[in-house]
Amino acid sequence: MSERQGQEDKCALVLGATGGIGGEVARQLREAGWQVRALHRRGAQVASSGDGIDWRQGDAMEREAVVRAARGCSVIVHAVNPPGYRNWPKLVLPMIGNTIAAAQVAGATVVLPGTVYNYGPDAFPTLTEDQPQRPRTRKGAIRVELERQLQAAAAQGVRTIVVRAGDFFGPHLIGNSWFAQGFVKAGHPVSTVRLPGRPGVGHQWAYVPDVARTMIELIARRATLPEFATFHFGGHWDADGTRMAEAICRVATLHGARPRQRRFPWALVYAAAPFVTTLREMLEMRYLWREPIRLDNTRLIATLGREPHTPLDTAVKATLAGIGCLGKEAPAAHAELHPS
Structure with a gap:
């Protein structure tokens, strides 16, 4: 392979690079020596950020x-997604159609952050990768169709x-x-954890940095993977639904806060939902909080040998700092690698 061919092989387009997962993938690709492009409606303005991305x-x-x-x-x-659950029927499928068309022209591999909505x-x-996908929501049906189109394109x-x-x-995710x-x-500051x-x-x-690192490691192995390769990421399993809240309280307490735990005010969401689109869409997804849903990462472990994993309290501290809940402290967290 020539030097020019090698450089071209390490050029990626990130759609949704101003978002949480897209931005993190773009940053880690740059750190791994990739040339990164991104698309934005105000590309000229964003390009002045000096982040090393070709906007x-x-x-x-x-x-x-x-x-x-x-x-x-x-x-x-393809990390672009309509904000606040809104306008999925009008935006999600046209955008993936455009990405597929671009991948066909460029001969590129598409990388997609998936959801459990399917x-x-x-x-x-x-949940394993090979289970039938029979969603109960409109957004789930759209995501199933999105992946169906990608699978058809893989053929x-x-x-x-x-x-x-x-x-x-x-x-970086708000x-x-x-x-x-x-x-x-x-x-x-953290006063109440709902x-x-x-x-x-x-x-x-x-944890987004761990997911991004996983994607980049799979990208490096893309030539050895099936044409349509799906993987489930394990991440952090909150076995009884309280461990994330407890971790937030631990970290916040160490930084001088005295947080309390309370139930999320679903009754208020129901009352306001007729008037607020985002709240109506939230209610459609409430089932994800009513029953345990766990992703089996056996296939991912078999492929990579381990899953990038940052300890929970470290990830929570970096997240709280990054979203402005711990004052001016800068976030810093690095993934550890272990088999499960």
């Missing part, structure tokens, strides 16, 4: 813009890697985050 003007809803940005790239990270109660409580030569994880949390918008309030789940019901959490 291109454009919208993920514009096919030609995505195709142009992807030329010369060997990987497209599965219905018949698959609970432990036409477009490779795909799907990494499915639990609820994301991390130092929007679409139960941690930063439900358990605590981003930008404010628990949306039923007592005793387990919940799966995924």
Whole structure:
């Protein structure tokens, strides 16, 4: 392979690079020596940030813009998602269609952060990659169709890697985050930790830097993976639904706070939902807090030999600092690697 070919092979387009997971993948790709491009409606303004990313003007809803940005790239990270659960029917499938078209032109592998929405109660409580996907929600049906389109494209030569994880949390994630918008309030000291789940019901959490590192390790092995490769990320399993809240309280207490734990005010959400779209969409997903849903990462461990894993309190501290809940302390957390 020539030096030029090697450089082209390490060029990635990240869609959603201003978001939590997309931004983290972009940062880690840069650290791993990749050239990283990103698409943004105000690309010229974002480009002044000096983050080392090649920002291109454009919208993920514009096919030609995505195709142009992807030329010369060997990987497209599709981490773009409508904020606040809104407008999924109008945005999600057109955007993945544009990514598939760009991947076909560029010969690129698509990398997708997956969700548990794809599965219905018949698959609970432990989810493996090969279980049938029979979702109970509109958003779940859309995600199933999204992955169906990627699988169909794989048969036409477009490779795909799907990494499915639990609820994301991390130092750069505020929007679409139960941690930063439900358990605590981003930008404010921790005074109350609200628990949306039923007592005793387990919940799966995924620390964004660990998920991003997992994706990058799979990208490095993409030539050896199946054309449509799906992996479940284990992350942090909160066995009784209280461990995340307890970790938040431990970390906050060490930084001078005196947090209290309270139940999440679902009654207020029901009352306001007729008037607020985001709250209506939240209610549709409440079932994820009413029964335990755990991701089996056996396939991922078999492929990588281990899963990137940051200890819970370390991850929580970095997250609280990053979202402005621990004053001006800068976040810092590094993944440890272990077999499970």
